[in-house]
Amino acid sequence: MLSRIADSMFWLARYFERAEDTARILDVTYHTLLEQAEHPYRLRWEPLIAMAGEENRFRQLYGEANAHNVFEFLAFNPDNPSSIVQCITKARENARTMRDRISREMWEDINGFYFVVTRFNAAEEIAAGPHRFCEKIKFGSHRFHGVTDATLPHDDGWEFLRIGWSLERAEMTARLVDVQYHDLLDPNGTTAAPGNHQWMAVLKSVGAYEAYHRQYHSSIEPELVAEMLILNHQHPRSIRFSIQEVQAGLRAISGTGPGAYANEAERLAGKVLERLRYDTVGEIFKQGLHKYLRELSRMSAAIGEDIARTYFYYEVVA
Amino acid sequence: MSAAQAQIVRRGLFEGYDTGSFYDEMFSAPNQPRPHYAKIFQKLAALAPAQFEERRKLADLSFFLQGITFTVYSDGRGTERLFPFDLIPRILPNSEWQKIDAGLSQRVVALNLFLQDIYGKQCILKDRQIPTSLVYSCKHFHREMIGVEVPRGIYTHICGIDLVRDSKSGEFYVLEDNVRTPSGISYVLENRLVMTRTFPDAFEAHEVQPVNHYPAELCRILRSLSPRGAEAQIVLLTPGIYNSAYFEHSFLAQQMGVELVEGRDLVVDGGVVFMKTIRGLKQVDVIYRRVDDEFLDSLCFRSDSLLGVPGLVAAYRAGNVALANAIGNGVADDKAIYAYVPAFIKYYLGEEPILNTVKTYLCHKPDECKYVLEHLEELVVKDVGESGGYGMLIGPASDRARIEEFRQRIRANPRTYIAQPVIPLSRVPSYDATTGRVVGCHVDLRPYCLYDGEKVTIVPGGLTRVALQYGSLVVNSSQGGGSKDTWVLRGEN
Numbered sequence: 001m002l003s004r005i006a007d008s009m010f011w012l013a014r015y016f017e018r019a020e021d022t023a024r025i026l027d028v029t030y031h032t033l034l035e036q037a038e039h040p041y042r043l044r045w046e047p048l049i050a051m052a053g054e055e056n057r058f059r060q061l062y063g064e065a066n067a068h069n070v071f072e073f074l075a076f077n078p079d080n081p082s083s084i085v086q087c088i089t090k091a092r093e094n095a096r097t098m099r100d101r102i103s104r105e106m107w108e109d110i111n112g113f114y115f116v117v118t119r120f121n122a123a124e125e126i127a128a129g130p131h132r133f134c135e136k137i138k139f140g141s142h143r144f145h146g147v148t149d150a151t152l153p154h155d156d157g158w159e160f161l162r163i164g165w166s167l168e169r170a171e172m173t174a175r176l177v178d179v180q181y182h183d184l185l186d187p188n189g190t191t192a193a194p195g196n197h198q199w200m201a202v203l204k205s206v207g208a209y210e211a212y213h214r215q216y217h218s219s220i221e222p223e224l225v226a227e228m229l230i231l232n233h234q235h236p237r238s239i240r241f242s243i244q245e246v247q248a249g250l251r252a253i254s255g256t257g258p259g260a261y262a263n264e265a266e267r268l269a270g271k272v273l274e275r276l277r278y279d280t281v282g283e284i285f286k287q288g289l290h291k292y293l294r295e296l297s298r299m300s301a302a303i304g305e306d307i308a309r310t311y312f313y314y315e316v317v318a
Numbered sequence: 319m320s321a322a323q324a325q326i327v328r329r330g331l332f333e334g335y336d337t338g339s340f341y342d343e344m345f346s347a348p349n350q351p352r353p354h355y356a357k358i359f360q361k362l363a364a365l366a367p368a369q370f371e372e373r374r375k376l377a378d379l380s381f382f383l384q385g386i387t388f389t390v391y392s393d394g395r396g397t398e399r400l401f402p403f404d405l406i407p408r409i410l411p412n413s414e415w416q417k418i419d420a421g422l423s424q425r426v427v428a429l430n431l432f433l434q435d436i437y438g439k440q441c442i443l444k445d446r447q448i449p450t451s452l453v454y455s456c457k458h459f460h461r462e463m464i465g466v467e468v469p470r471g472i473y474t475h476i477c478g479i480d481l482v483r484d485s486k487s488g489e490f491y492v493l494e495d496n497v498r499t500p501s502g503i504s505y506v507l508e509n510r511l512v513m514t515r516t517f518p519d520a521f522e523a524h525e526v527q528p529v530n531h532y533p534a535e536l537c538r539i540l541r542s543l544s545p546r547g548a549e550a551q552i553v554l555l556t557p558g559i560y561n562s563a564y565f566e567h568s569f570l571a572q573q574m575g576v577e578l579v580e581g582r583d584l585v586v587d588g589g590v591v592f593m594k595t596i597r598g599l600k601q602v603d604v605i606y607r608r609v610d611d612e613f614l615d616s617l618c619f620r621s622d623s624l625l626g627v628p629g630l631v632a633a634y635r636a637g638n639v640a641l642a643n644a645i646g647n648g649v650a651d652d653k654a655i656y657a658y659v660p661a662f663i664k665y666y667l668g669e670e671p672i673l674n675t676v677k678t679y680l681c682h683k684p685d686e687c688k689y690v691l692e693h694l695e696e697l698v699v700k701d702v703g704e705s706g707g708y709g710m711l712i713g714p715a716s717d718r719a720r721i722e723e724f725r726q727r728i729r730a731n732p733r734t735y736i737a738q739p740v741i742p743l744s745r746v747p748s749y750d751a752t753t754g755r756v757v758g759c760h761v762d763l764r765p766y767c768l769y770d771g772e773k774v775t776i777v778p779g780g781l782t783r784v785a786l787q788y789g790s791l792v793v794n795s796s797q798g799g800g801s802k803d804t805w806v807l808r809g810e811n
Contacts (some may be wrong), residue, residue: 004580096385097447097558316594
């Protein structure tokens with residue numbers, strides 16, 4: 001497989017995942033805010049901007065955050081490189097450079113979705129609220145996964161897709177948990193009153209609300225929510241599950257067995273995964289959740305860079 | 319036609335259809351379809367315009383979803399447009415096609431022999447069949463190719479020869495040979511696919527010759543060129559997604575199952591071409607390149623080109639990689655050389671040309687130039703090195719200032735120009751969405767010829783391009799043209 005194609009596969013999947021994750025968070029936060037009219041200060045809009053890592057750009061464009069401009073910025077704004085429409089545009093651009101390699105069904109699906117997404121009337125959607133829009137993005141992303149899984153040979157190309165969306169998901173979940181907890185924990189480290197809606201919002205945004213109840217049979221406890229999102233080995237949106245997927249993809253490409261690694265990306269993925277396997281949520285909170293998640297984000301970014309160095313942009317001596 | 323049929327026609331798509339003073343591919347006289355069009359005419363005439371419109375929208379949607387678009391750069395961002403597709407097919411009976419097929423095959427073989435000769439022994443120059451100065455002054459003649467032994471002696475692997483039917487004689491004429499990197503075959507294949515999906519009933523009454531063996535045949539020829547024999551790594555070299563023919567590049571790569579590469583994916587090491595894969599460098603044997611000669615290798619041609627591969631020409635000359643088409647074919651595309659193709663056919667093959675060529679005035683010949691300058695208002699003037707409808711003067715359609723501009727240009731550089739009489743192109747009924755009726759629109763025909771060194775294979779039909787702007791004679795996609803599915807019947811009707 002050409003290095004350039006592998007690179008495009010990786011980013012096609014990442015951009016789709018970023019669009020979906022952004023849509024999930026936007027949707028849930030918005031609706032939680034509606035229910036929490038008496039505590040508007042609790043779940044503010046800023047964390048969403050922080051999650052996208054675009055605080056400076058946002059402030060330059062809008063100043064103060066409110067429901068409308070946050071939606072506009074995260075969903076449509078062409079100057080926000082991580083806006084949903086921009087992500088889908090870039091995903092499609094990547095697909096276009098390798099449409100001979102992806103299945104015809106994938107291309108038609110991605111291309112059709114691109115035309116749907118880029119033809120939304122932003123003003124109309126903003127007036128209608130984000131739910132309708134975010135649902136379409138979520139389903140678009142799920143369809144992408146389904147069509148891909150069902151029509152693309154599960155070869156190296158598929159592995160790069162899997163690594164792409166898994167790595168993106170790990171990073172997005174880490175940011176989500178970090179930003180939300182940072183905001184929800186008050187300065188002296190104790191959590192806000194139990195049973196509040198914010199924790200539910202966090203769970204719902206990653207589609208883990210029902211799974212949480214099945215797993216813990218308890219009311220919403222912040223530490224358990226964190227455990228679910230960081231350490232659960234079965235929930236497809238937890239960080240541990242995502243890194244497992246990254247490792248499986250990397251091993252499938254290099255043919256490396258358990259207990260060994262063929263390159264720096266595999267070494268780091270293995271190292272991160274070992275921690276996620278054996279750390280407990282108590283230990284994590286003891287050393288500081290924020291610090292722990294920051295470290296996970298940093299490692300995920302490093303894995304991405306090492307994948308690029310190993311497979312996409314290695315030096316050619318000619 | 320019965321009275322009842324005539325009644326239907328009066329109310330349907332063909333209401334008020336006028337064949338004008340042109341050769342109409344469908345009708346021999348008003349309301350009198352030619353035998354090979356009789357069945358499809360019945361079907362179309364019986365359709366209500368609304369039913370037709372519905373199918374047209376379905377076809378458009380299908381093209382859109384597949385991203386069969388070309389990019390227009392007018393607002394800086396680039397917008398994607400559909401290459402308009404007209405649902406009414408262009409039909410040729412088998413006997414007519416047989417003659418075209420024989421004529422094109424003859425021409426392709428002669429052009430290949432010419433290129434072999436020009437870059438080899440140059441017998442045709444020594445025998446004074448064509449002036450040496452004319453050949454050497456061609457913009458796309460590449461001295462670098464002299465003495466290079468190309469794999470299996472093939473230069474013209476793929477030709478897209480443009481034909482037009484003259485309304486006066488009803489006969490086909492060759493307009494251009496396009497032996498460099500002709501595009502459009504993907505539309506032939508996609509048009510057929512969309513047509514069978516949206517108009518399945520149209521095929522019921524006819525036996526239409528299939529076209530979808532093209533990619534397999536092309537792949538077979540590419541494979542046969544490999545310097546390493548059966549172990550052929552074939553790639554298709556594209557300038558990238560911003561090229562207007564990018565869809566076709568990816569389409570062909572996918573259909574043939576070969577790697578689609580850009581210049582940056584390739585590297586030359588020790589005179590061998592490699593591509594960069596996730597498992598290191600992999601040797602490349604055959605390159606179907608859709609990048610022009612001038613951009614192929616910054617060490618040999620344009621040094622500012624980022625589309626090619628530095629060192630590629632040296633690898634080609636060393637015989638370590640095969641290119642299709644060969645470098646330097648542009649000399650045969652020169653519009654002044656065109657005038658000599660009938661002479662090549664006689665010289666190399668000892669045969670009479672089967673297909674007509676258009677009378678061509680060569681401006682570098684003083685007497686012919688004099689005639690051209692005196693008759694600019696009625697001639698088409700073309701730049702010999704251009705293609706795609708650029709650098710053209712259509713005398714009868716131009717104002718005085720434009721004609722004067724060309725007069726100056728021809729005087730300054732007579733070798734750069736040729737002139738031809740205007741050919742009134744034949745027309746095919748085509749749907750006009752604004753009125754919901756059909757009108758006659760001018761068409762040409764570009765069949766795609768594949769040459770394996772022994773025989774020429776031509777997919778029956780080819781691309782029928784249609785000037786959908788009523789009255790327009792320009793069929794290029796960049797100038798508002800569209801296309802039609804082209805049917806060659808197994809029999810006569």
